[in-house]
Every structure is written in structure tokens, then in C-alpha cells.
Amino acid sequence: MAEKWYAVKTHPRKEFYAKTNYENQSMEVFLPVTIRIARHARKVKEVLSPLFPGYLFLRLPHRQENWVAVFSTRGAVGPVRFGDYYPPVPDWFIDGLRDRADENGIISVGTKEKFGFEPGDRVRVKGPNDTIIEGVLKALDGRDRAIILLDMLKKQVKTTVPISALRAA
Numbered sequence: 001m002a003e004k005w006y007a008v009k010t011h012p013r014k015e016f017y018a019k020t021n022y023e024n025q026s027m028e029v030f031l032p033v034t035i036r037i038a039r040h041a042r043k044v045k046e047v048l049s050p051l052f053p054g055y056l057f058l059r060l061p062h063r064q065e066n067w068v069a070v071f072s073t074r075g076a077v078g079p080v081r082f083g084d085y086y087p088p089v090p091d092w093f094i095d096g097l098r099d100r101a102d103e104n105g106i107i108s109v110g111t112k113e114k115f116g117f118e119p120g121d122r123v124r125v126k127g128p129n130d131t132i133i134e135g136v137l138k139a140l141d142g143r144d145r146a147i148i149l150l151d152m153l154k155k156q157v158k159t160t161v162p163i164s165a166l167r168a169a
Helices: 015-024 067-072 091-100 111-115
Strands: 003-010 028-030 033-040 043-050 055-061 076-079 122-126 132-140 145-152 155-162 166-168
Touching (some): 003 091, 015 028, 015 055, 015 076, 122 145
């Protein structure tokens, strides 16, 4: 029998917890993730974050769906549904997400398409007095700023600049 993907709503910030609990029940789970910049107590770090906060995807055998187990799993609210209808997620959608993921399963969120560069690319920063400094893009912080590594005095220095100041090298 064909298996189908279903979207499942999770409790806030419990996507990874629900994923683990579904996997412990031998269910196939797909939780697309991306990297975001987290700031806390003057510290900045990169963290894995769900691409769709509050949701993950489950693959279940068609006509053998165990909705009781899906609803009662810790960390999950239940499958997306409209009354008694549980709409399946098309395979092409899941395949497309998996194709966009890198070797670590992380999906880049469109920086190449939107800005012309992505983390790891060499970029140029337009500084004061029209000076140009080259560096490597480390990440975007989600606030119209980029974290770049500049080569200064034989070492790499991390700095934050407005995205509008960057150009592909």
C-alpha cells in the first residue's frame, strides 16, 4: 500500500521533541531545518531551527493511519485536518525540500536567489570613503545584517554589516 506524507502541528518550540517521540514509535519523520542566528545575553550563536516552526511531516501507510498515536505523541498537537479529512502533503513537495538540503540536512533560506551570495561565498563590503574590503559571508542574522569574516592582520575577524553594503566578489 502507498505511503503518504501528512503535516503535523507541534507544541511551540517542541518540533525536535515530537520528532524524537515519533521516531521512537518507528514512524518516518521529516523535519526540515535551517540555521538561524540566536542572540541571548550578549552572545550570538548559530542554532538549528525548523523551516516551518510548529510543524513537521509524518509518512504513514495509506488507509492504515494510526491517528490515535499521532494525536497522543508528546510534543505534538496532532495532524493538520479539516473536520475528518486529513489532507496528504504531495510527495513532490517533500522531495523538493529534501533536494534543497545540504549534506547535513540543512536548507538554505534563499540567500543566493535573493542577494546573489550565500554563506561560504566571498563577498565585498563597501566601507566608508568607498573603500572595498573582501571577506567570507558566515551567515545572515535575520535583521537585514550579515555576519562576515574579514581577513585582517593574518587572522579572520568576525563583524556584522548591513546586507545592503555587500556585493558578490
